Amino acid sequence: MTSLKIKNARVVKHDNELVQTDIVIRDGKIAEMAPTLMVKTDEVIDAKGQLLTPGLVDVHVHFREPGFEYKETIETGSKASARGGFTTVLAMPNLNPVPSTVETFKQVQALNEKNAVIDVEQYAAISAGLTSEEVDDIQALADAGAIAFTNDGKGVQNAKTMRDAMRAAASVNRPLVAHVEDESLVDGGVMNLGARSEELELPGMDPLGESSQLARDLVIAKATGVHYHVAHLSTKASVELVRIAKQQGVHVTAEVSPHHLLLDETDINGDNALFKMNPPLRTPEDRTAVIAGLLDGTLDMVATDHAPHAVEEKDRSFMGAAFGITGIETSFQLLYTHLVRSGVATMEQLLTWMVANPVEDFNLDAPTTLAVGQVANMSLFDIDQAHTITADEFVSKGVNSPFIGETIYGQTSMTFLNGEVVYDASAQ
Known part of the structure; x- marks a missing residue:
């Protein structure tokens, strides 16, 4: 010993x-x-x-393996997580193949166990290809070890699909995690629709695409009793919807990413795709609202949405670049610097958002205290x-x-x- x-x-x-x-x-x-x-x-x-501190926990990372190892691997992603101070992460299923069956899920799970230097829990998809209207075998995937279910990267466009998925997730007592985005309101946009997109002459994504689908989901979540978790929430309207839903007894939790807390569309310094992400950077009013929502408990946790891409995929115009930023190596540091050192939040609050609440809300086997x-x-x-x-x-x-x-x-x-x-x- x-x-x-x-x-x-x-x-x-x-x-x-x-x-x-x-x-x-x-x-x-x-x-x-x-x-x-x-x-x-x-x-x-x-x-x-x-x-x-206790090891940090991130419920939203993209490790890209299998299928997109040129962007990231489980080894490099988990080592980057350790460098950021994280010891437990939840990996998203937008992979190739997508873990929609027990066979494909177990393949990813085996890779995580073999190659990760930290604890990696794996999401399974809600539906095949992240786009199918037919819900996967949620029971079998839960039995195989799926920590939760999500089609992250794609909003579930069909309300019946979402209802069926929520019922299935509730039956196995797993969270249903939603990337809320009505594709009909994206309309080819690459940044937030508004004054800044007009200035840059870039097509905008209507923020109603987030809040309108969220409103639909919250109504279905109340009816099904599922634990419904909102990924990377970014607008003032969405914060207000989650606040009302919690008051009505809906089992909803929500995460916000560091970039939506610390940046807004006014920070976009020209046609620079390092600022291209989905959801996009919103208005200063939205940024103020998500900070307030985190401070008052409407939003439950910080999650990085760590989304690595190859240099050539980002070294181009907004119009042709991939969505997403890498973030797991800098998230605690940025939030400590801008929120704790500045007096906006306390260290205890930061650790609640980055350790205690993720562990509790996702029922993770990870320590939340030093004891x-x-x-x-x-x-x-x-x-x-x-x-x-x-x-x-x-x-x-x-x-x-x-x-x-x-x-x-x-x-x-x-x-x-x-x-x-x-x-x-x-x-x-």
């Missing part, structure tokens, strides 16, 4: 005070915690006052030193980030899974 002591770390207490703590890990679990521990261990790591007896999934962050994001530092194959060049705090120093080091900045 190996043992490890991490000394001189700082951990978050419930009053948001950072308290110096030593932690001893034995056999993959936290064995002792105290301000100072004099016990001998096989190895000692001096945290030098850095912040130690004796817990599995030692942990991350160590340097919250005192400034760092400028550069394109050449990413572990992900994707370097498609609009945040390159930004100065942030909170770089990950080390990440531990079951007490073992899976990322060490000093070794890079």
Whole structure:
């Protein structure tokens, strides 16, 4: 049985005070915690006052394997996650083949177990090809280990399909996760429809495409009793709809991505596809609303929607570029810098959004606190030193980030899974 002591770390207490703590890990679990521990261990790591947290959790990542390994692989995506401080992620099913059957699902599941350096849970698709109107065998996929069901990347266009999928997901007690987008209102758009799209002379995506389908889904979710989870919510209208639905007793949770919290359409500096994502960057009013919704509990968590692409897929006009940005290596750092250091939110709130609520809402087997007896999934962050994001530092194959060049705090120093080091900045 190996043992490890991490000394001189700082951990978050419930009053948001950072308290110096030593932690001893034995056999993959936290064995002792105290301000100072004099016990001998096989190895000692001096945290030098850095912040130690439970490992972060992301319910929305794209690892691209199988089918699109030139963009990302499970290995590179999971290593990028560890660099971001994440120890558990939920991987989306827009792959080739799409995990719509038990056979294809188990193939992806086996790849995750073989190649990931962190814990990866796998979504199954709602329907074949993410577009079919016939719902997959939800019971069989749940029995095979599907953590939840989604057609992420595609909105479910048919209301009957969504109703049937919600009924099936409710029967197996799994979340139904929705990319809400009415395709008839996208109309060839590449950014948010509004004044900025007119200025840039680019076709816009009507924000009603999100909120109108969300309204439909919330009515069906209330009728079916399913746990309905909204992916990457981005508009003020959508926040208001979720708030009303929660008041009416609908079992709805919602996520927001860092880029919709920190950027809006006014940040798009010309025809620069690093700012092209779906949902698109919205108005300043929308951005204010999603921050407010996160702070008041209407929105439950932050999820990165980590979407790596090859350089040539983004190094072009908005009109021809792929949607999506890479984000898992910078999300905690950006949010700590812009929300916590600025006083908008507390560290405890940030960890609720990035650890506790994802674990609780998706019923994940992952620790939400640092406590004796817990599995030692942990991350160590340097919250005192400034760092400028550069394109050449990413572990992900994707370097498609609009945040390159930004100065942030909170770089990950080390990440531990079951007490073992899976990322060490000093070794890079």
